[in-house]
Amino acid sequence: MIDTEVAELIGREEERQKETITLIPSENYASAAVREAVGSVLSNKYAEGYPGRRYYQGNGIIDEIENLAIERTKRLFGVPHANVQPYSGSPANAAVLLALVGPGEKVMGMKLAAGGHLTHGHSVSFSGRFFPAVQYDVDENGLVDYGEMEKMALVEKPKLLVVGATAYPRIFDWQRVGEIGNKTGAYILADISHIAGLVAAGEHPSPVPFVDVVMTTTHKTLRGPRGAVLLVTEKGLAKDADLAKKIDKAVFPGMQGGPHENVVAGIAMAMAEAATPEFRQYAKQVVKNARELAAGLMKLGYKITTGGTDNHLMLIDLVDKGLTGKEAAVALEEAGIVTNANAIPHDPNPPLKPSGLRVGTPAVTTRGMKEPEMKLIAELMERALRGEKEQVRAEVKKLGMKFPVPG
Numbered sequence: 001m002i003d004t005e006v007a008e009l010i011g012r013e014e015e016r017q018k019e020t021i022t023l024i025p026s027e028n029y030a031s032a033a034v035r036e037a038v039g040s041v042l043s044n045k046y047a048e049g050y051p052g053r054r055y056y057q058g059n060g061i062i063d064e065i066e067n068l069a070i071e072r073t074k075r076l077f078g079v080p081h082a083n084v085q086p087y088s089g090s091p092a093n094a095a096v097l098l099a100l101v102g103p104g105e106k107v108m109g110m111k112l113a114a115g116g117h118l119t120h121g122h123s124v125s126f127s128g129r130f131f132p133a134v135q136y137d138v139d140e141n142g143l144v145d146y147g148e149m150e151k152m153a154l155v156e157k158p159k160l161l162v163v164g165a166t167a168y169p170r171i172f173d174w175q176r177v178g179e180i181g182n183k184t185g186a187y188i189l190a191d192i193s194h195i196a197g198l199v200a201a202g203e204h205p206s207p208v209p210f211v212d213v214v215m216t217t218t219h220k221t222l223r224g225p226r227g228a229v230l231l232v233t234e235k236g237l238a239k240d241a242d243l244a245k246k247i248d249k250a251v252f253p254g255m256q257g258g259p260h261e262n263v264v265a266g267i268a269m270a271m272a273e274a275a276t277p278e279f280r281q282y283a284k285q286v287v288k289n290a291r292e293l294a295a296g297l298m299k300l301g302y303k304i305t306t307g308g309t310d311n312h313l314m315l316i317d318l319v320d321k322g323l324t325g326k327e328a329a330v331a332l333e334e335a336g337i338v339t340n341a342n343a344i345p346h347d348p349n350p351p352l353k354p355s356g357l358r359v360g361t362p363a364v365t366t367r368g369m370k371e372p373e374m375k376l377i378a379e380l381m382e383r384a385l386r387g388e389k390e391q392v393r394a395e396v397k398k399l400g401m402k403f404p405v406p407g
């Protein structure tokens with residue numbers, strides 16, 4: 001059967017991606033090789049269990065694929081154990097909670113409005129509904145206050161402390177986080193979904209020496225397929241010799257059924273790509289581009305929370321512009337610049353009408369854009385927000401043609 005309806009929709013989405021500029025910091029362009037793996041015959045196979053211990057026959061080749069993904073992931077991040085089966089970040093975090101936090105035991109994570117994630121203990125998520133959760137904030141400058149984090153952890157005694165973010169523009173002090181873990185006895189989970197590509201390339205410090213478990217999605221700065229991995233560190237194994245077994249058991253059969261081995265193959269490829277000098281160069285440029293874009297926006301009168309960025313993203317505070325984040329995001333989309341509205345730390349507006357815009361450089365950097373284009377994008381954003389949408393849209397399309405989407 002030829003499904004022209006779906007084919008036409010995919011074609012239109014392909015055009016949209018080509019003709020617009022993606023500044024959503026959690027989005028990127030996976031290579032053609034990764035996409036080929038995800039669309040391959042591997043999608044036909046059930047493989048519940050782990051390599052060498054499957055519940056279905058016919059998994060000899062699948063075992064080789066999953067072992068390759070595991071070995072490449074361990075090598076890239078320097079860990080003794082990796083689980084490559086989580087379907088994505090939220091189920092991976094759910095598996096860590098299932099593995100390490102018993103009924104009635106506490107979880108502690110960063111507030112969503114401060115840049116944390118729903119699965120770090122927010123009241124609307126399973127992590128805050130089924131576990132007693134406490135949430136730490138950022139200080140008046142939008143920075144993580146490790147002193148406050150330590151105080152809260154000593155009082156609340158969480159079983160699991162989650163450190164990581166979806167909207168935090170600065171470097172995490174993993175050594176300090178590790179000290180808090182040592183003092184309080186909490187297991188530490190580092191959620192590096194946003195920064196994993198930077199960590200792999202040495203552009204952000206690695207949490208591996210200081211925490212027990214690391215979770216990352218594989219499709220953001222890491223530029224792989226949509227999926228996630230869970231890493232168990234030497235420190236984690238020294239704290240709890242059964243930690244790797246607990247994590248594996250929580251992923252399967254605790255949380256999931258059959259792993260998506262097509263995605264696992266894509267993860268194997270992405271881990272190999274991320275180990276290349278080209279990728280290290282890419283990650284370096286992502287950070288340079290973010291700094292340039294933040295500087296360009298500040299020069300045009302935009303307030304950036306924390307006064308800039310150390311990583312791939314920034315938060316624009318629109319309070320003094322008289323615009324909500326959503327209004328700005330819609331205006332920018334009409335001009336071909338795709339972003340997302342986001343809360344800013346201590347946002348005066350409610351979560352459905354946040355005052356910020358979250359902007360990042362992983363996708364435009366994959367397209368080959370560098371500092372001059374960042375300066376241009378800041379100017380295009382400013383013009384679009386002033387109402388010059390049609391003209392900006394045409395210029396964005398031209399820029400997109402000069403820097404084509406790869407693959």
Ligand code: DSN
Nearest residue numbers: 025026089117166167
């Ligand atoms: N959706 C992811 C992000 O955009 O950061 C978080 O789940």
